[in-house]
Amino acid sequence: MSVTVPPFAVIPGAQVGEALRGRERDVVALMEETYRLHDAGRTHNPPSYFLTFADRPTSRIIALPASVGGDVNVDGIKWVSSFPENVAAGVPRASAVLILNDHDTGYPFACLEASIINASRTSASAALAADRLTRGRERPRRVGFFGVGLIARYLHTYLAATGWTFDETGVFDLKPESAEGFRGYLETQDGTGTITVHDDAESLIRNSDLVVFATVAGTPHVHDPAWFDHHPLVLHVSLRDLGTEVIEASTNIVDDVDHCLRANTSVHLVEQETGNREHVHGTLGDVLEERMTLPTDRTVVFSPFGLGILDLALGKDVYDHVTKTGGLHVVEDFFHELKRYG
Numbered sequence: 001m002s003v004t005v006p007p008f009a010v011i012p013g014a015q016v017g018e019a020l021r022g023r024e025r026d027v028v029a030l031m032e033e034t035y036r037l038h039d040a041g042r043t044h045n046p047p048s049y050f051l052t053f054a055d056r057p058t059s060r061i062i063a064l065p066a067s068v069g070g071d072v073n074v075d076g077i078k079w080v081s082s083f084p085e086n087v088a089a090g091v092p093r094a095s096a097v098l099i100l101n102d103h104d105t106g107y108p109f110a111c112l113e114a115s116i117i118n119a120s121r122t123s124a125s126a127a128l129a130a131d132r133l134t135r136g137r138e139r140p141r142r143v144g145f146f147g148v149g150l151i152a153r154y155l156h157t158y159l160a161a162t163g164w165t166f167d168e169t170g171v172f173d174l175k176p177e178s179a180e181g182f183r184g185y186l187e188t189q190d191g192t193g194t195i196t197v198h199d200d201a202e203s204l205i206r207n208s209d210l211v212v213f214a215t216v217a218g219t220p221h222v223h224d225p226a227w228f229d230h231h232p233l234v235l236h237v238s239l240r241d242l243g244t245e246v247i248e249a250s251t252n253i254v255d256d257v258d259h260c261l262r263a264n265t266s267v268h269l270v271e272q273e274t275g276n277r278e279h280v281h282g283t284l285g286d287v288l289e290e291r292m293t294l295p296t297d298r299t300v301v302f303s304p305f306g307l308g309i310l311d312l313a314l315g316k317d318v319y320d321h322v323t324k325t326g327g328l329h330v331v332e333d334f335f336h337e338l339k340r341y342g
Contacts, residue, residue: 020314031121032128043067047262074103077099078311093216098311134233140166145169147213152212210232220243249299
């Protein structure tokens with residue numbers, strides 16, 4: 001058998017950003033294709049590994065290994081850090097790299113800056129869910145963003161690029177300067193309608209038909225189901241904002257049951273309390289394949305754990321795009337010992 005070791009390339013953030021700019025609809029379509037592959041059993045997505053620190057309890061670095069079949073046909077891993085205290089120093093909270101491995105030889109063939117990939121796949125996944133989970137329901141006209149960092153900005157971009165417009169856009173953040181900064185960003189965008197910075201969480205939620213949670217919360221802080229009496233769609237991107245009372249009063253859709261019910265996510269806390277998973281009603285794959293009908297008289301909560309397969313699929317797409325445009329930075333002789341006996 002003859003195999004060839006692929007050349008090793010490095011793709012910096014500027015190239016990643018350029019490869020994805022203006023292609024939001026393509027990215028959403030790719031995320032849908034990847035979810036369908038996952039639903040069909042053509043991916044492998046082991047549990048994520050959390051590296052935590054006794055001296056830095058708010059920080060963590062997560063390893064997400066995965067393998068994607070189909071036309072993507074790539075293996076690899078994302079290594080993503082979350083250091084919330086960076087924000088006070090003016091540095092983004094999250095940083096990441098993505099390694100792509102050749103399917104035939106196992107050799108890594110690319111290292112990509114992955115914070116943009118992470119934000120894009122998270123936002124595209126949420127935008128896909130927002131579209132599919134509102135079919136058969138009245139399309140939300142009021143959106144509220146709870147937590148307004150980089151993910152919130154990307155998520156708004158993906159919603160706007162996939163045809164969403166709103167009569168009202170609400171903003172709430174524990175840091176007033178962040179809320180004002182996000183308001184400034186929204187004022188440069190079309191389709192936002194009236195922009196309101198809310199003074200409290202309850203006001204934001206009660207005045208939103210689509211609620212986006214994009215915080216760094218480690219434990220639930222929204223506990224009153226009455227705030228959701230108007231039955232909004234909730235994109236629970238940050239996974240740990242909602243108390244068990246809210247989860248149990250809602251219809252809960254996840255990206256992957258086994259992945260989402262771990263690491264003390266809100267849906268995992270309900271499992272710990274009840275000893276069962278009856279509060280999880282289905283996956284996004286179930287919705288895409290039309291195996292379930294969503295109720296119109298209950299709050300619907302989408303909790304995406306964030307599957308490594310999405311990062312790999314998007315990373316491979318970026319790699320292919322950069323290769324086609326002729327801008328691939330290959331590191332010559334990265335693999336030096338390629339002869340077994342010298």
